[in-house]
Amino acid sequence: MNKKTITTILLALVALTGQAQDRLIRVDSESKDLRKASSQRKMFDREKARLLMPQGAAFGVECIPSFSPEWTLTYDSLAQALVYKVAEKSIWYSTYGAMHKKKKIKGKNYSVPRKRPKNYVAPEAKTYSLAISDEQVQQLRAIWRTAVGAAEDREVFLLDGTKWEYFIDGKFAKSHRNKNVLVKFTNELAETVRTGNVSRKDSLFEASLNVITGLTTPPPPEVLEPGTVRRLIVINGTPLPDSVDFIKNVPNTIGELVYFNRHQQTILSTRYYYNEKDKQSIEEKYGVKVKGTIAEYTTYPDTLCDAYVRQHPELMESRRYVEGYVLNEDDKPLADVWIHVEGKSQMGSGTASDSTGHFAFWLPRTWLSQSSVTLTASNGQHWINKIPITDTPLTIRFESSKKKKK
Known part of the structure; x- marks a missing residue:
């Protein structure tokens, strides 16, 4: 051979x-x-x-x-x-x-x-x-x-x-x-x-x-020393209990937006402390030792949310009611999806879907006078852009990543 x-x-x-x-x-x-x-x-x-x-x-x-x-x-x-x-x-x-x-x-x-x-x-x-x-x-x-x-x-x-x-x-x-x-x-x-x-x-x-x-097998629960918290979250000068967490299963910023939206608040500013000197000053201020991250938020009332506008009916004349439902590919409701107006600050012009997939907020008519105003929906992993605003309830449907690949 x-x-x-x-x-x-x-x-x-x-x-x-x-x-x-x-x-x-x-x-x-x-x-x-x-x-x-x-x-x-x-x-x-x-x-x-x-x-x-x-x-x-x-x-x-x-x-x-x-x-x-x-x-x-x-x-x-x-x-x-x-x-x-x-x-x-x-x-x-x-x-x-x-x-x-x-x-x-x-x-x-x-x-x-x-x-x-x-x-x-x-x-x-x-x-x-x-x-x-x-x-x-x-x-x-x-x-x-x-x-x-x-x-x-x-x-x-x-x-x-x-x-x-x-x-x-x-x-x-x-x-x-x-x-x-x-x-x-x-x-x-x-x-x-x-x-x-x-x-x-x-x-x-x-x-x-x-x-x-x-x-x-999930890891054993973390055991912290007395007087130590896993992380410190301060909202408008008030520290939250260490057990309080943002919305689970929703990544990063979207989870924060949904959390504050549920409390009818809009994020004005966010500050994270990484420098050891800055962290030490915050720990001394609140009398607690922090193992992980420190975050400070300032907020103001969410004037676009449905609950706020209904408490102040005089705002309805200058606002337009927008609502809809967020569903998956099997027509089941999706909760905690963030819907906001494109071109506007994401922190101040959105709302989240509830457990039934429903969302509703009031948009200033001055925004809607612009011909290019559309909505964007995000679950933290996927985005649906350029959703037109209509007079009837909207239907926003998220397809699974597997189906998208096919």
């Missing part, structure tokens, strides 16, 4: 492996998805695949581009082994220099794309391998698939306080609750592969059931 025939057979085996339905690590740098990406991303993916991906990579974990060296921990179905590969320096920044150059524009230095890629010295990658049994393959797949499901439900922490992020099953797993079960397991497994410690590998897989359980 000549050398050309052997090469052809190996390429065919790799192609068959790449057709696996459950493949997590894609090494095809010319896929349709990557064609849509920038040249820099395509070059990085191509180099990462060449340096870090075994030909038979079936599933695994990888470090995304960062200042630290990239690495992968994958199961190689051809070698029937775990393979840990790490580059001596960041592949991303190595390829970035090949695709960009410094250029002075109006006296300032900028990084601009090159018309043609520049040759560069690719970083070297060290490879470590350790054979695992079929049973261990199934255990490892179960752990990582469980981690993906838990990350989707926002119930698991996949980082350990560093800037690392894990890319599993085509999804980025975000940090949550300072829980690092998977990180610890993955790091220990990578170290086991690097050192070739077979007995350590077997003991890790024996404890893998605890890892899966840990990914789906």
